[in-house]
Amino acid sequence: MEKTIIKDKLNRPLHDLRISVIDRCNFRCQYCMPADKFGPDFVFLPKTALLSYEEIERLARIFVNIGVEKIRLTGGEPLLRKDLPVLVKKLSTIDGLKDIGLTTNGVLLPKLAVKLKEAGLKRVNVSLDSLNDELFGNINGRGIGVKPVLEGIEAAKQAGLGVKINMVVKKGLNDTEIIPMAEYCKNNGLELRYIEFMDVGATNGWKMDDVITKKQIFEMLKEHFELEPVDPHYFGEVAKLYRYKETDVNVGFITSVSESFCSSCTRSRLSANGQIFTCLFNGNGHDIRNFMRNGATDEELSNRIAEIWNGRDDRYSDERTAETYKNRKKIEMSYIGG
Ligand code: SAM
Ligand code: SF4
Ligand code: SF4
Numbered sequence: 001m002e003k004t005i006i007k008d009k010l011n012r013p014l015h016d017l018r019i020s021v022i023d024r025c026n027f028r029c030q031y032c033m034p035a036d037k038f039g040p041d042f043v044f045l046p047k048t049a050l051l052s053y054e055e056i057e058r059l060a061r062i063f064v065n066i067g068v069e070k071i072r073l074t075g076g077e078p079l080l081r082k083d084l085p086v087l088v089k090k091l092s093t094i095d096g097l098k099d100i101g102l103t104t105n106g107v108l109l110p111k112l113a114v115k116l117k118e119a120g121l122k123r124v125n126v127s128l129d130s131l132n133d134e135l136f137g138n139i140n141g142r143g144i145g146v147k148p149v150l151e152g153i154e155a156a157k158q159a160g161l162g163v164k165i166n167m168v169v170k171k172g173l174n175d176t177e178i179i180p181m182a183e184y185c186k187n188n189g190l191e192l193r194y195i196e197f198m199d200v201g202a203t204n205g206w207k208m209d210d211v212i213t214k215k216q217i218f219e220m221l222k223e224h225f226e227l228e229p230v231d232p233h234y235f236g237e238v239a240k241l242y243r244y245k246e247t248d249v250n251v252g253f254i255t256s257v258s259e260s261f262c263s264s265c266t267r268s269r270l271s272a273n274g275q276i277f278t279c280l281f282n283g284n285g286h287d288i289r290n291f292m293r294n295g296a297t298d299e300e301l302s303n304r305i306a307e308i309w310n311g312r313d314d315r316y317s318d319e320r321t322a323e324t325y326k327n328r329k330k331i332e333m334s335y336i337g338g
Pocket of ligand 2 (some may be wrong): 025026029033075076077079127166334
Protein backbone atom coordinates (compact mmCIF):
# COMPACT_ATOMS: atom_id res chain seq x y z
CA MET A 1 0.00 0.00 0.00
CA GLU A 2 1.17 3.49 -0.79
CA LYS A 3 1.88 5.73 2.20
CA THR A 4 -0.78 8.39 2.74
CA ILE A 5 -1.05 11.18 5.29
CA ILE A 6 -4.48 11.85 6.75
CA LYS A 7 -5.85 14.80 8.67
CA ASP A 8 -8.87 15.21 10.91
CA LYS A 9 -11.60 17.85 10.65
CA LEU A 10 -9.42 20.36 12.52
CA ASN A 11 -6.48 19.68 10.20
CA ARG A 12 -4.52 17.66 12.77
CA PRO A 13 -2.42 14.83 11.30
CA LEU A 14 -2.37 11.37 12.84
CA HIS A 15 1.09 11.15 14.30
CA ASP A 16 1.13 8.95 17.34
CA LEU A 17 -0.65 5.91 18.64
CA ARG A 18 -1.14 4.62 22.16
CA ILE A 19 -1.81 0.92 22.29
CA SER A 20 -3.27 -0.55 25.45
CA VAL A 21 -2.20 -4.19 25.58
CA ILE A 22 -4.15 -5.18 28.69
CA ASP A 23 -6.84 -3.70 30.94
CA ARG A 24 -5.65 -5.40 34.15
CA CYS A 25 -3.26 -3.92 36.66
CA ASN A 26 -1.36 -4.99 39.77
CA PHE A 27 -1.97 -1.53 41.31
CA ARG A 28 -5.20 0.16 42.29
CA CYS A 29 -4.18 3.81 42.05
CA GLN A 30 -6.78 6.03 43.67
CA TYR A 31 -6.95 8.37 40.69
CA CYS A 32 -7.16 5.62 38.07
CA MET A 33 -8.56 2.30 39.33
CA PRO A 34 -9.81 2.94 42.86
CA ALA A 35 -9.83 -0.33 44.86
CA ASP A 36 -13.46 0.08 45.92
CA LYS A 37 -14.58 0.23 42.28
CA PHE A 38 -12.10 -2.30 40.86
CA GLY A 39 -12.50 -4.96 43.56
CA PRO A 40 -12.07 -8.76 43.37
CA ASP A 41 -15.39 -9.10 41.53
CA PHE A 42 -14.56 -6.62 38.80
CA VAL A 43 -14.82 -8.29 35.41
CA PHE A 44 -11.85 -7.60 33.16
CA LEU A 45 -11.70 -8.46 29.47
CA PRO A 46 -11.46 -12.18 28.69
CA LYS A 47 -8.31 -13.28 26.88
CA THR A 48 -10.11 -13.85 23.60
CA ALA A 49 -11.28 -10.25 23.58
CA LEU A 50 -7.73 -8.93 23.62
CA LEU A 51 -6.03 -8.22 20.33
CA SER A 52 -3.36 -10.84 19.68
CA TYR A 53 0.20 -9.67 18.99
CA GLU A 54 -0.27 -10.55 15.33
CA GLU A 55 -3.40 -8.41 15.20
CA ILE A 56 -1.67 -5.50 16.96
CA GLU A 57 1.28 -5.71 14.56
CA ARG A 58 -1.02 -5.75 11.56
CA LEU A 59 -2.94 -2.69 12.73
CA ALA A 60 0.26 -0.90 13.73
CA ARG A 61 1.65 -1.36 10.21
CA ILE A 62 -1.53 0.15 8.79
CA PHE A 63 -1.40 3.07 11.23
CA VAL A 64 2.24 3.74 10.30
CA ASN A 65 1.28 3.70 6.66
CA ILE A 66 -1.12 6.57 7.26
CA GLY A 67 1.23 8.73 9.27
CA VAL A 68 1.98 7.29 12.72
CA GLU A 69 5.64 7.61 13.66
CA LYS A 70 5.49 6.92 17.37
CA ILE A 71 3.87 4.11 19.29
CA ARG A 72 3.57 3.88 23.05
CA LEU A 73 2.48 0.68 24.77
CA THR A 74 0.36 1.09 27.84
CA GLY A 75 -2.49 -0.47 29.79
CA GLY A 76 -3.65 -1.30 32.56
CA GLU A 77 -0.17 -2.44 33.38
CA PRO A 78 1.46 -3.43 30.09
CA LEU A 79 4.18 -5.52 31.71
CA LEU A 80 1.50 -7.92 32.94
CA ARG A 81 0.80 -8.96 29.35
CA LYS A 82 2.63 -12.23 28.73
CA ASP A 83 5.76 -12.05 26.58
CA LEU A 84 5.54 -8.32 25.90
CA PRO A 85 9.06 -8.27 24.37
CA VAL A 86 7.66 -10.48 21.58
CA LEU A 87 5.28 -7.67 20.63
CA VAL A 88 8.00 -5.03 20.87
CA LYS A 89 10.17 -7.10 18.54
CA LYS A 90 7.36 -7.37 16.00
CA LEU A 91 6.72 -3.61 16.14
CA SER A 92 10.41 -2.81 15.83
CA THR A 93 10.45 -4.35 12.35
CA ILE A 94 7.92 -1.83 11.02
CA ASP A 95 9.47 0.47 8.41
CA GLY A 96 8.78 4.12 9.11
CA LEU A 97 8.07 3.66 12.82
CA LYS A 98 10.57 5.94 14.53
CA ASP A 99 9.91 5.38 18.19
CA ILE A 100 8.50 2.73 20.51
CA GLY A 101 7.88 3.68 24.14
CA LEU A 102 6.17 2.14 27.15
CA THR A 103 4.36 3.57 30.16
CA THR A 104 4.53 1.39 33.26
CA ASN A 105 4.30 1.39 37.02
CA GLY A 106 7.79 -0.07 36.89
CA VAL A 107 7.66 -2.98 39.33
CA LEU A 108 8.25 -5.64 36.68
CA LEU A 109 11.09 -3.77 34.98
CA PRO A 110 13.87 -5.60 36.88
CA LYS A 111 12.60 -8.79 35.23
CA LEU A 112 11.92 -7.36 31.77
CA ALA A 113 14.02 -4.26 31.05
CA VAL A 114 16.91 -6.03 29.29
CA LYS A 115 14.58 -8.18 27.16
CA LEU A 116 12.52 -5.14 26.19
CA LYS A 117 15.59 -3.17 25.20
CA GLU A 118 16.93 -6.07 23.17
CA ALA A 119 13.56 -6.32 21.43
CA GLY A 120 13.78 -2.69 20.29
CA LEU A 121 12.13 -0.62 23.01
CA LYS A 122 13.62 2.87 23.18
CA ARG A 123 12.17 4.48 26.28
CA VAL A 124 10.00 3.98 29.34
CA ASN A 125 7.90 6.37 31.35
CA VAL A 126 7.67 5.11 34.90
CA SER A 127 4.81 6.36 37.06
CA LEU A 128 5.76 7.36 40.58
CA ASP A 129 3.68 9.75 42.67
CA SER A 130 5.58 9.86 45.95
CA LEU A 131 8.85 8.88 47.57
CA ASN A 132 7.15 8.22 50.88
CA ASP A 133 6.41 4.51 51.34
CA GLU A 134 3.28 4.94 53.37
CA LEU A 135 1.77 7.57 51.11
CA PHE A 136 2.74 5.71 47.95
CA GLY A 137 1.23 2.48 49.31
CA ASN A 138 -1.93 4.38 50.05
CA ILE A 139 -2.04 5.95 46.56
CA ASN A 140 -1.41 2.67 44.74
CA GLY A 141 -4.09 1.01 46.87
CA ARG A 142 -1.96 -2.09 47.36
CA GLY A 143 0.44 -0.97 50.08
CA ILE A 144 3.36 -1.34 47.67
CA GLY A 145 6.35 0.72 48.78
CA VAL A 146 8.62 2.89 46.67
CA LYS A 147 11.57 0.45 46.54
CA PRO A 148 10.29 -1.88 43.79
CA VAL A 149 9.61 1.11 41.55
CA LEU A 150 13.04 2.63 42.18
CA GLU A 151 14.56 -0.76 41.40
CA GLY A 152 12.54 -0.80 38.18
CA ILE A 153 13.86 2.65 37.24
CA GLU A 154 17.43 1.54 37.92
CA ALA A 155 16.95 -1.64 35.88
CA ALA A 156 15.66 0.39 32.93
CA LYS A 157 18.62 2.77 33.12
CA GLN A 158 21.08 -0.12 33.34
CA ALA A 159 19.45 -1.72 30.30
CA GLY A 160 20.08 1.47 28.33
CA LEU A 161 16.47 2.60 28.06
CA GLY A 162 15.59 6.29 28.19
CA VAL A 163 13.66 6.89 31.42
CA LYS A 164 11.17 9.61 32.34
CA ILE A 165 9.05 9.78 35.46
CA ASN A 166 5.31 10.55 35.49
CA MET A 167 3.82 12.02 38.65
CA VAL A 168 0.08 12.67 38.88
CA VAL A 169 -0.48 15.49 41.35
CA LYS A 170 -3.71 15.64 43.32
CA LYS A 171 -4.45 18.34 45.86
CA GLY A 172 -4.35 17.11 49.45
CA LEU A 173 -3.00 13.74 48.36
CA ASN A 174 0.59 14.18 47.24
CA ASP A 175 1.28 17.89 46.84
CA THR A 176 3.81 17.59 49.69
CA GLU A 177 5.83 15.36 47.34
CA ILE A 178 6.26 17.96 44.57
CA ILE A 179 9.61 19.23 45.81
CA PRO A 180 11.06 15.91 47.08
CA MET A 181 10.25 14.30 43.71
CA ALA A 182 11.88 17.22 41.86
CA GLU A 183 15.01 16.86 43.98
CA TYR A 184 15.19 13.11 43.55
CA CYS A 185 14.75 13.27 39.78
CA LYS A 186 17.13 16.18 39.29
CA ASN A 187 19.83 14.43 41.35
CA ASN A 188 19.39 11.24 39.37
CA GLY A 189 19.30 12.88 35.94
CA LEU A 190 15.67 11.89 35.35
CA GLU A 191 13.10 14.02 33.54
CA LEU A 192 10.07 14.35 35.79
CA ARG A 193 6.70 15.23 34.29
CA TYR A 194 4.02 16.54 36.60
CA ILE A 195 0.59 15.50 35.33
CA GLU A 196 -2.48 17.48 36.30
CA PHE A 197 -5.10 15.19 37.83
CA MET A 198 -7.60 14.55 35.03
CA ASP A 199 -11.30 13.82 34.84
CA VAL A 200 -10.85 10.58 32.93
CA GLY A 201 -13.42 7.86 33.53
CA ALA A 202 -16.29 7.76 35.97
CA THR A 203 -14.65 6.18 39.00
CA ASN A 204 -12.02 8.56 40.34
CA GLY A 205 -14.38 11.19 41.80
CA TRP A 206 -12.62 14.03 39.97
CA LYS A 207 -13.35 17.61 41.02
CA MET A 208 -11.79 20.76 39.58
CA ASP A 209 -10.82 21.68 43.15
CA ASP A 210 -8.55 18.63 43.34
CA VAL A 211 -6.39 19.86 40.48
CA ILE A 212 -3.06 21.51 41.21
CA THR A 213 -2.21 23.41 38.09
CA LYS A 214 1.09 23.74 36.29
CA LYS A 215 1.21 27.38 37.36
CA GLN A 216 0.93 26.44 41.02
CA ILE A 217 3.56 23.73 40.76
CA PHE A 218 5.85 26.04 38.82
CA GLU A 219 5.60 28.70 41.55
CA MET A 220 6.60 26.08 44.14
CA LEU A 221 9.52 24.88 42.05
CA LYS A 222 10.78 28.43 41.50
CA GLU A 223 11.33 28.79 45.24
CA HIS A 224 13.86 25.96 45.13
CA PHE A 225 15.32 25.84 41.64
CA GLU A 226 16.28 28.11 38.75
CA LEU A 227 14.46 27.02 35.61
CA GLU A 228 14.66 28.03 31.97
CA PRO A 229 12.13 27.13 29.23
CA VAL A 230 12.99 24.50 26.62
CA ASP A 231 11.54 24.77 23.10
CA PRO A 232 9.23 21.94 22.02
CA HIS A 233 11.08 19.24 20.10
CA TYR A 234 8.27 18.66 17.59
CA PHE A 235 4.70 19.66 16.69
CA GLY A 236 2.30 18.04 19.12
CA GLU A 237 4.76 17.57 21.98
CA VAL A 238 2.51 17.25 24.96
CA ALA A 239 4.81 18.18 27.84
CA LYS A 240 5.75 21.81 28.48
CA LEU A 241 9.42 21.57 29.28
CA TYR A 242 11.91 23.51 31.42
CA ARG A 243 15.53 22.86 32.27
CA TYR A 244 17.24 23.24 35.63
CA LYS A 245 19.78 25.98 34.92
CA GLU A 246 23.34 24.81 34.35
CA THR A 247 22.26 21.18 34.03
CA ASP A 248 20.97 19.04 31.19
CA VAL A 249 18.04 17.81 33.26
CA ASN A 250 14.51 18.75 32.17
CA VAL A 251 11.29 18.93 34.09
CA GLY A 252 7.92 18.99 32.36
CA PHE A 253 4.23 19.54 32.84
CA ILE A 254 1.25 17.84 31.27
CA THR A 255 -1.30 20.60 31.52
CA SER A 256 -4.35 18.77 30.25
CA VAL A 257 -6.67 20.69 32.56
CA SER A 258 -5.24 24.20 32.93
CA GLU A 259 -3.71 24.79 29.47
CA SER A 260 -5.30 22.47 26.96
CA PHE A 261 -3.38 21.39 23.88
CA CYS A 262 -6.16 19.98 21.70
CA SER A 263 -5.20 22.09 18.67
CA SER A 264 -1.98 20.08 18.33
CA CYS A 265 -3.29 16.70 19.52
CA THR A 266 -2.19 14.11 16.97
CA ARG A 267 -2.87 11.01 19.05
CA SER A 268 -5.09 8.04 18.44
CA ARG A 269 -5.69 5.30 20.97
CA LEU A 270 -6.25 1.60 20.43
CA SER A 271 -7.82 -0.24 23.36
CA ALA A 272 -6.83 -3.74 24.40
CA ASN A 273 -9.94 -5.16 22.73
CA GLY A 274 -9.43 -3.32 19.49
CA GLN A 275 -11.49 -0.17 19.71
CA ILE A 276 -10.16 3.08 18.33
CA PHE A 277 -10.61 6.19 20.48
CA THR A 278 -9.89 9.59 19.01
CA CYS A 279 -9.73 11.41 22.35
CA LEU A 280 -9.02 10.44 25.94
CA PHE A 281 -12.37 11.91 26.86
CA ASN A 282 -14.51 10.64 24.02
CA GLY A 283 -16.14 7.43 25.22
CA ASN A 284 -17.38 6.44 21.78
CA GLY A 285 -14.93 3.82 20.63
CA HIS A 286 -14.88 2.56 17.04
CA ASP A 287 -14.60 -1.20 16.76
CA ILE A 288 -11.83 -2.39 14.49
CA ARG A 289 -11.21 -5.84 16.01
CA ASN A 290 -14.42 -7.48 14.80
CA PHE A 291 -14.09 -5.82 11.41
CA MET A 292 -10.62 -7.34 11.16
CA ARG A 293 -11.68 -10.74 12.52
CA ASN A 294 -14.52 -10.81 10.01
CA GLY A 295 -12.02 -10.77 7.18
CA ALA A 296 -11.36 -7.12 6.30
CA THR A 297 -8.37 -6.63 4.00
CA ASP A 298 -5.50 -4.28 4.87
CA GLU A 299 -6.92 -1.74 2.47
CA GLU A 300 -10.36 -1.92 4.06
CA LEU A 301 -8.84 -1.56 7.52
CA SER A 302 -6.78 1.39 6.37
CA ASN A 303 -9.82 3.09 4.82
CA ARG A 304 -11.83 2.51 7.99
CA ILE A 305 -9.11 4.00 10.22
CA ALA A 306 -8.71 6.95 7.88
CA GLU A 307 -12.45 7.50 7.88
CA ILE A 308 -12.51 7.53 11.70
CA TRP A 309 -9.63 10.01 11.84
CA ASN A 310 -11.10 12.21 9.07
CA GLY A 311 -14.30 12.49 11.08
CA ARG A 312 -12.54 13.53 14.28
CA ASP A 313 -13.32 16.92 15.80
CA ASP A 314 -12.56 16.23 19.50
CA ARG A 315 -11.28 19.08 21.61
CA TYR A 316 -12.62 18.12 25.00
CA SER A 317 -10.00 19.87 27.13
CA ASP A 318 -10.55 23.12 25.23
CA GLU A 319 -14.22 22.92 26.09
CA ARG A 320 -14.08 21.40 29.59
CA THR A 321 -16.61 22.71 32.10
CA ALA A 322 -18.29 21.16 35.13
CA GLU A 323 -21.28 20.46 32.84
CA THR A 324 -19.27 18.64 30.19
CA TYR A 325 -17.71 16.53 32.98
CA LYS A 326 -21.12 15.45 34.24
CA ASN A 327 -22.75 14.83 30.89
CA ARG A 328 -20.24 13.11 28.71
CA LYS A 329 -19.97 9.36 28.11
CA LYS A 330 -16.88 8.27 30.03
CA ILE A 331 -14.11 5.81 29.39
CA GLU A 332 -11.71 4.55 32.06
CA MET A 333 -8.02 5.48 31.92
CA SER A 334 -7.02 1.90 32.72
CA TYR A 335 -8.95 0.81 29.62
CA ILE A 336 -7.39 3.13 27.06
CA GLY A 337 -4.14 3.72 28.82
CA GLY A 338 -3.66 7.45 29.42
N1 SAM B 1 0.03 1.25 34.45
C1 SAM B 1 0.88 2.11 33.72
C2 SAM B 1 1.31 3.31 34.55
O1 SAM B 1 0.71 3.57 35.59
O2 SAM B 1 2.24 3.97 34.13
C3 SAM B 1 0.31 2.57 32.39
C4 SAM B 1 -1.12 2.95 32.34
S1 SAM B 1 -1.56 4.42 33.23
C5 SAM B 1 -3.29 4.54 32.90
C6 SAM B 1 -0.85 5.70 32.20
C7 SAM B 1 -0.59 7.01 32.88
O3 SAM B 1 -1.82 7.62 33.20
C8 SAM B 1 0.19 6.92 34.18
O4 SAM B 1 1.30 7.78 34.15
C9 SAM B 1 -0.81 7.37 35.22
O5 SAM B 1 -0.18 8.00 36.30
C10 SAM B 1 -1.68 8.31 34.42
N2 SAM B 1 -3.01 8.52 35.00
C11 SAM B 1 -3.88 7.58 35.42
N3 SAM B 1 -5.02 8.16 35.89
C12 SAM B 1 -4.86 9.50 35.76
C13 SAM B 1 -5.68 10.64 36.06
N4 SAM B 1 -6.88 10.53 36.57
N5 SAM B 1 -5.18 11.86 35.77
C14 SAM B 1 -3.95 12.01 35.22
N6 SAM B 1 -3.15 10.98 34.91
C15 SAM B 1 -3.57 9.74 35.18
FE1 SF4 C 1 -2.51 0.68 37.21
FE2 SF4 C 1 -1.24 2.58 35.95
FE3 SF4 C 1 -3.80 2.92 36.58
FE4 SF4 C 1 -1.99 2.89 38.51
S1 SF4 C 1 -2.15 4.38 36.85
S2 SF4 C 1 -3.93 1.75 38.51
S3 SF4 C 1 -0.49 1.48 37.75
S4 SF4 C 1 -3.01 1.45 35.16
FE1 SF4 D 1 -6.38 15.32 22.57
FE2 SF4 D 1 -8.82 14.94 23.54
FE3 SF4 D 1 -6.82 15.53 25.20
FE4 SF4 D 1 -7.81 17.40 23.53
S1 SF4 D 1 -8.88 16.43 25.21
S2 SF4 D 1 -5.62 16.94 23.91
S3 SF4 D 1 -8.31 16.13 21.73
S4 SF4 D 1 -7.00 13.67 23.96
